[in-house]
Amino acid sequence: MNVSMERSVPVWMASGPVADAPLLRSDEHADVVIVGAGIAGLSTAYELMRAGKSVIVIDRGPIGGGMSSRTTxxxxxxxxxxxxxxxxxxGLETARRYFNSQAAAIDRIEAIQQHEGIDCDFVRLDGYFFLSPGDDESLLEQEIDACEQIGFNGVSWVERAPVPGVDTGRSLRFPRQGRFHPRKYMAGLARAILRDGGRLYANTPVTGFQETADGVTLTAGHGHKIHAQAAVVATNSPVNDRVAVHTKQPPYRTYVIAGPVEAGSVPDALVWDTQEAYHYVRIQPTGGAEDILIIGGEDHKTGTVHDMGDRFAALEEWTRRHYPQLQSIEYRWSGQVMEPVDYLPFTGLNHGNTHIYIHTGDSGQGMTNGVAGAMILRDLILGLDNSWAEVTDPQRISLSAAGEFLKENIEAATHWVEHLTAGEVSSTNDIQPGQGAVIRDGLKKLAVFRDESGTLHARSATCSHAGCVVHWNPFERCWDCPCHGSHFAVDGSVLNGPAISPLAKADYEE
Incomplete structure (x- = not known):
C-alpha cells in the first residue's frame, strides 16, 4: 500500500500499470537490494545491472506507484x-557540479529510452522562466549571470515567454530541457530489469534493517529476509532513519491540474514563474486532436492547511488567465516534495552506515535528481569516483544553511507540543461523513475518520515515525504528518514514509 491509494488519480495513471510484480514470499539473496520502485529506485537497479550486479527491488505498493507517478x-x-x-x-564549484549532474541526467534518460526502445514521449525542448507581477527583473539578471558562471551555455534573454494569455515581458530561455511520460519510462526500465534477471516485488513493505560487517539484511513483507552486500533506500523520504536526514528536509504538498487543449494551441515548452510557490507548466501530447495541459503550484508545508479547495481554485484561476485554451479540468492531484535546507538532494551513504545508501531531498526536480542519484549510487557501490557525490553527501554539514535548518526544526517542534493542546473538534459529532479530525480522548489524541455510512474509524494521532501529531488531509482523505511527511490511510496503514509502522489502534466509542 502506497500513495497510489490516495484519492486523487494523476493523468499518468491512465497509461496502466508500470509492471506486474508478486509479493515477496521467501528469503532472497542479491548483491544489492533497493527499497522504493520509483524513478530513483528503478534507475539505480538499471544502472547496477548494466555493471553486472544482481538486484532486488521492493516497494510497499505497486511498482512505480509512489510519488514518481504524482510528478509533472x-x-x-x-x-x-x-x-x-x-x-x-x-559555492560556485558545488553549483557547477550540480548543474552537470542535471544535464547528464537528461542525457541519460534520452540515451536509455533510445537504447531500450522505450516509447515514453521523450522530447527535447526549451524552458522559460518569467517574472510574476511585482517581482524585480534583477532576479532574472542574477540567474543568467549565475548560469554563465557555472557553464550553463545558451541561456538567453527573450522578449516574452510562450504563455498565450499574458505578455510576460522579458524572460529567460533555457535550452535542451525535456519532458516525457514518467510511467511509460518507468515501465520500460522495469521491463529491462526483469529481462536481465532483476527481481521486482510489489506490496512488500520493509519492516527492518540489520547491518553487519559483510552487508545488510532486510526484513520485508511477511517477515521474509533479503540478504545483500548493500542496500539502497530510494523512497520519497528514507524509511531507515529516524532523524538524521529528516531534520534537514521539510515536506511540502504540491498541487496539479490538467485538462485538454486543442493540439498545437499551446507551445510545447516548460514554463515556470518567480512566484514563491511557483507555477510550472507543460503539455503532454496524446497523439490525437488534443494535448493535455498540465499546471502545478500552490505548495504548502505538509499537514499544515485544510484549504485544498481554495488552492485548486487559485490554480485554475491562474491557468485560465495565462492559458485560455484550456477546455476543462479533467485531473486534479497532489504530490509531496522534500525540500532540503541547502537546496540539493541527499544521495550517498546514510549517516552511521557502511552498506546502506539513501536518495532523497529531490525538491521539485525528482525526475532529474532521481536519475542523477542513480548514477552516483552506482559509482559509490562499485567503488568508482563520482564528481557529484561530494555535492550530495547525506552526511554533509552546510553551515550557510544553519538559519533555515533552525527555522524548520523549530516549526517541527510545535507539532510535538500539539500533544498538550485541545482537539480540532470537541466531539465526534462535529465530524461529517467522509471527513476526519483529531480529537482529545483523555490524555491521548486520536485521529478519527467518519465514513459515508457514519461509522467511525479511530487510530492514534501520534505518527509512528517520530511522534508528531498527524493532521487530516481532506483532499486525499488521509492523515499527513507535518514533521517529516509520513502519510497514513484512514485505517492507519502507511501510505508514504518515513514511517514503516501503522498508526496505533485506538479504542473509542462515540
Missing amino acids: AHLASALDDFYHRLISRR
Whole structure:
C-alpha cells in the first residue's frame, strides 16, 4: 500500500500499470537490494545491472506507484531554487557540479529510452522562466549571470515567454530541457530489469534493517529476509532513519491540474514563474486532436492547511488567465516534495552506515535528481569516483544553511507540543461523513475518520515515525504528518514514509 491509494488519480495513471510484480514470499539473496520502485529506485537497479550486479527491488505498493507517478515530469537542468542562491549558499564549484549532474541526467534518460526502445514521449525542448507581477527583473539578471558562471551555455534573454494569455515581458530561455511520460519510462526500465534477471516485488513493505560487517539484511513483507552486500533506500523520504536526514528536509504538498487543449494551441515548452510557490507548466501530447495541459503550484508545508479547495481554485484561476485554451479540468492531484535546507538532494551513504545508501531531498526536480542519484549510487557501490557525490553527501554539514535548518526544526517542534493542546473538534459529532479530525480522548489524541455510512474509524494521532501529531488531509482523505511527511490511510496503514509502522489502534466509542 502506497500513495497510489490516495484519492486523487494523476493523468499518468491512465497509461496502466508500470509492471506486474508478486509479493515477496521467501528469503532472497542479491548483491544489492533497493527499497522504493520509483524513478530513483528503478534507475539505480538499471544502472547496477548494466555493471553486472544482481538486484532486488521492493516497494510497499505497486511498482512505480509512489510519488514518481504524482510528478509533472519536467526534465530541467535549470534549478527551481535558482543557481544564484545555490552559489551563495554552497559555492560556485558545488553549483557547477550540480548543474552537470542535471544535464547528464537528461542525457541519460534520452540515451536509455533510445537504447531500450522505450516509447515514453521523450522530447527535447526549451524552458522559460518569467517574472510574476511585482517581482524585480534583477532576479532574472542574477540567474543568467549565475548560469554563465557555472557553464550553463545558451541561456538567453527573450522578449516574452510562450504563455498565450499574458505578455510576460522579458524572460529567460533555457535550452535542451525535456519532458516525457514518467510511467511509460518507468515501465520500460522495469521491463529491462526483469529481462536481465532483476527481481521486482510489489506490496512488500520493509519492516527492518540489520547491518553487519559483510552487508545488510532486510526484513520485508511477511517477515521474509533479503540478504545483500548493500542496500539502497530510494523512497520519497528514507524509511531507515529516524532523524538524521529528516531534520534537514521539510515536506511540502504540491498541487496539479490538467485538462485538454486543442493540439498545437499551446507551445510545447516548460514554463515556470518567480512566484514563491511557483507555477510550472507543460503539455503532454496524446497523439490525437488534443494535448493535455498540465499546471502545478500552490505548495504548502505538509499537514499544515485544510484549504485544498481554495488552492485548486487559485490554480485554475491562474491557468485560465495565462492559458485560455484550456477546455476543462479533467485531473486534479497532489504530490509531496522534500525540500532540503541547502537546496540539493541527499544521495550517498546514510549517516552511521557502511552498506546502506539513501536518495532523497529531490525538491521539485525528482525526475532529474532521481536519475542523477542513480548514477552516483552506482559509482559509490562499485567503488568508482563520482564528481557529484561530494555535492550530495547525506552526511554533509552546510553551515550557510544553519538559519533555515533552525527555522524548520523549530516549526517541527510545535507539532510535538500539539500533544498538550485541545482537539480540532470537541466531539465526534462535529465530524461529517467522509471527513476526519483529531480529537482529545483523555490524555491521548486520536485521529478519527467518519465514513459515508457514519461509522467511525479511530487510530492514534501520534505518527509512528517520530511522534508528531498527524493532521487530516481532506483532499486525499488521509492523515499527513507535518514533521517529516509520513502519510497514513484512514485505517492507519502507511501510505508514504518515513514511517514503516501503522498508526496505533485506538479504542473509542462515540
